[in-house]
Amino acid sequence: MFAGAQLSLYPMTDTFVDVILSSLDALDPWRDRLRIETDDISTLVVGPPEVLFPALRDLYASAASKGHHVVLRATLSRGCPGEPDDPICQTSALANPFEPLASRQQAALDALKSAPDTGQIADAQFSLYVMGAGDHMAEITGCIDFLRSSGTFDRSKNFCTRLTGDAGPVFATLQEAFCRFGPPNGHVTIDLTVSANSPSKR
Structure with missing residues (x-):
């Protein structure tokens, strides 16, 4: 399988270079389990x-x-048919395709109980795209039902769902949406925007 994110970080400050470079240090504990490639537009992060x-x-x-x-923009993908399998992406985190939807929803909720708090609020909106064979709308609707019970659900918006809360539970919710819904061998993507410290909220 191939899984990863193409991401860009946008700090709204004259010191954006320092913010970006210093924030990249937060990836250091994970670098031995990820493949990271950066160019002048975005950073590719590949891994489970x-x-x-x-x-x-x-x-x-x-x-x-x-x-x-600051805004984080990312496109996340797993199982893209245009990408070769990568051994670094081996995982047991994807749901069993034969497990009933209700069981997968409950497993996702149970997983959120161990999400750590970071002390940083995350306001996020994302869209889940399930591609390939099967009833993709049943999977998307099932994911939305999970989100409504996640504790991070804010509201539905046109074409996306908004999440709000500590970054720990918010990103854990996104992970469960990515892993529990859609076929493990199918192509699943997420379009994600996360914002912090927006002046619109003051």
Whole structure:
């Protein structure tokens, strides 16, 4: 399987270079389990979901802790048919496709109980795309039902769902949405925006 995120970090400050470079240090504890490639537009982070999402959480929390308005934009994908399998992405985190939807929803909720707090608020919106064979709308609806009970659900918006809360539970919720819904051998993507310290909330 191939799994990863193409991400960009946007700090709204004249010192954006320092914010970006210092925030990248938060990835250091995860680097031995990820493949990271950066160019002038974005950073590709490849690895299993159980490593990928905590790494993104720590990157975001580090950037948010500087106090500036900062936005993390990411496209996450697993099982893309256009990408070769990568041994670094081996995982047991994906749900059993034969497990009933209700069981997967409950397992996702149970997993959130161990999500750590970071002390940084995350306001996020995302869209889940389930591709391939099967009833993709049943999977998306099942994910939305899970989100409503997650403790991080804020509201539904056009084309996406908004989450709000500490970055720990928010990114854990995103991880469960990514792993529990859609076929493990199918192509699943998430379009994600996470904002911190927005002046619109003052």
